[in-house]
Amino acid sequence: MNLDYLASVDGVLLDGLRLTVVATLLGAAIALVLGLLIACVQLARVPVLFQAITVLVIVIRNTPLLGQLFFMFYVLPRYGIRLDALTVGVLALGVHFSCYAAQALRGGFLAVPRGQWEACSVLGLSRTTTLWKVVLPQALPPVVPTLTNLLISMFKDSAVLSAITVLELLGTTRNLASTSFQYTTLFTAMGLMYLAIALPASLAVRRLEHRLSRRTARA
Amino acid sequence: MTELVNDRGSGISLAGVTKRYGDHVVLDGIDLEVPAGERVSLIGPSGSGKTTVLRCIARLEAIQSGSITVEGTEVARRTEKRTGPPAADVAAAMRGVGMVFQQFNLFPNMSVMDNLTIAPTRVLGLGAEEARARAEGLLELVGLAAKARAYPSQLSGGQQQRVAIARALAMRPSVLLFDEVTSALDPELVGEVLEVIRGLAAASDVTMLIVTHEMQFARDVSDRVIYMEGGSVVEQGPPDAVLADPADERTQRFLRRLLDH
Numbered sequence: 001m002n003l004d005y006l007a008s009v010d011g012v013l014l015d016g017l018r019l020t021v022v023a024t025l026l027g028a029a030i031a032l033v034l035g036l037l038i039a040c041v042q043l044a045r046v047p048v049l050f051q052a053i054t055v056l057v058i059v060i061r062n063t064p065l066l067g068q069l070f071f072m073f074y075v076l077p078r079y080g081i082r083l084d085a086l087t088v089g090v091l092a093l094g095v096h097f098s099c100y101a102a103q104a105l106r107g108g109f110l111a112v113p114r115g116q117w118e119a120c121s122v123l124g125l126s127r128t129t130t131l132w133k134v135v136l137p138q139a140l141p142p143v144v145p146t147l148t149n150l151l152i153s154m155f156k157d158s159a160v161l162s163a164i165t166v167l168e169l170l171g172t173t174r175n176l177a178s179t180s181f182q183y184t185t186l187f188t189a190m191g192l193m194y195l196a197i198a199l200p201a202s203l204a205v206r207r208l209e210h211r212l213s214r215r216t217a218r219a
Numbered sequence: 220m221t222e223l224v225n226d227r228g229s230g231i232s233l234a235g236v237t238k239r240y241g242d243h244v245v246l247d248g249i250d251l252e253v254p255a256g257e258r259v260s261l262i263g264p265s266g267s268g269k270t271t272v273l274r275c276i277a278r279l280e281a282i283q284s285g286s287i288t289v290e291g292t293e294v295a296r297r298t299e300k301r302t303g304p305p306a307a308d309v310a311a312a313m314r315g316v317g318m319v320f321q322q323f324n325l326f327p328n329m330s331v332m333d334n335l336t337i338a339p340t341r342v343l344g345l346g347a348e349e350a351r352a353r354a355e356g357l358l359e360l361v362g363l364a365a366k367a368r369a370y371p372s373q374l375s376g377g378q379q380q381r382v383a384i385a386r387a388l389a390m391r392p393s394v395l396l397f398d399e400v401t402s403a404l405d406p407e408l409v410g411e412v413l414e415v416i417r418g419l420a421a422a423s424d425v426t427m428l429i430v431t432h433e434m435q436f437a438r439d440v441s442d443r444v445i446y447m448e449g450g451s452v453v454e455q456g457p458p459d460a461v462l463a464d465p466a467d468e469r470t471q472r473f474l475r476r477l478l479d480h
């Protein structure tokens with residue numbers, strides 16, 4: 001480890017880390033909203049939309065994220081959709097992970113007993129009130145660990161954005177290395193930075209899972 | 220005016236209602252009248268269709284033929300007539316129908332108070348203060364005034380079912396449907412729930428349709444007992460007649476078997 005060298009570039013690396021975090025958070029917001037919509041379409045079996053989404057989910061889950069990223073980056077402009085690399089990257093992350101989030105959310109919805117919907121129906125509550133006040137608050141907490149694990153995966157997988165010129169943490173590190181040749185120092189520092197964020201998050205998920213299982217045991 | 224048109228307060232009526240699951244006929248063209256204010260107990264062996272009757276009235280199940288009228292409004296239909304009443308009228312009539320479930324179905328993510336106020340505020344448009352006052356009164360009535368801030372998981376089964384009764388009452392229903400509301404309870408908790416329903420029957424004129432296996436309770440609380448089997452009404456009449464001196468052999472057999480246990 002060349003600490004003097006590291007001290008001279010730590011600001012650049014931290015900028016890369018910041019971009020990684022931003023891309024992850026934006027991607028996660030898209031994945032959550034889109035995942036919720038996909039889960040609703042699948043549960044309600046909305047005609048046409050349901051079939052379209054089924055195809056999308058199959059494609060997303062059975063092709064590499066990097067391939068999806070390239071597809072969006074190189075193909076969309078040919079149809080007049082010009083977006084900067086970061087936007088494409090965030091969209092690709094969001095769409096990719098929304099398919100996995102949808103699966104988790106669907107499980108959460110299905111775990112809410114039918115009697116809850118029926119009680120709402122007999123009380124005359126609207127569908128919106130039923131969903132937001134009764135069903136979602138029961139469907140979400142059990143899947144928070146799964147969703148957080150997806151968030152951690154997305155955080156790590158956001159490194160693929162470097163392949164379309166986004167200078168997030170991995171791209172920045174590689175850039176620096178290509179001129180300074182300080183491979184050991186740079187990639188060790190990069191690894192520690194990913195760890196510094198992903199590890200505490202993983203530990204938090206484990207504690208959360210533990211608490212949830214205790215709560216269900218009590219109920 | 221609407222009240223005159225809808226003839227509110229005329230109870231429940233089922234005319235030729237058929238309910239099928241696939242080929243399995245659960246209700247076989249059943250006719251049933253419960254005039255406003257009457258307390259009717261529905262008894263019969265497991266699988267005879269008692270729960271289904273309540274669920275069809277509550278519009279939790281679609282019917283395959285016949286029609287169901289609640290407080291003068293036809294709320295479910297499968298007849299040759301072309302048009303039914305507007306959806307808004309159906310919704311208005313259904314607001315008068317409350318149901319208490321075997322499994323309570325309280326909302327576990329809300330306090331007892333919120334369980335009681337969510338429908339009155341969102342469906343009836345009550346102000347927060349008014350809904351709260353109404354809920355406090357009802358909790359008093361079911362003997363749980365001290366539990367307003369508790370969550371359902373912190374209550375015993377008997378307490379939860381009393382909250383569920385209060386939640387139904389918070390909508391000021393004119394019709395209440397009870398589906399074996401004590402069947403999921405430990406034996407020592409059955410009494411407190413039946414006591415609440417007895418009190419309600421004595422203190423109000425709400426129409427009640429009660430599915431129960433508690434024969435003594437049915438006898439005390441009902442004006443009429445209906446014995447069902449195989450999706451049809453077999454026998455009905457005053458509780459003393461049906462329960463103590465049934466005319467139909469099937470009713471006799473059912474009651475005898477109940478006594479043996």
Ligand SMILES: Nc1ncnc2c1ncn2[C@@H]1O[C@H](COP(=O)(O)OP(=O)(O)O)[C@@H](O)[C@H]1O
Pocket residue numbers: 240243245263264265266267268269270271272
């Ligand atoms: N969702 C369903 N799908 C298929 N069959 C059902 C369903 N619900 C009830 N049944 C059948 O309908 C019959 C009547 O059920 P139910 O009304 O619950 O009877 P009871 O309340 O008198 O015990 C039973 O044979 C039951 O198996």
Ligand SMILES: [Mg+2]
Pocket residue numbers: 269270271399
């Ligand atoms: Mg039943």
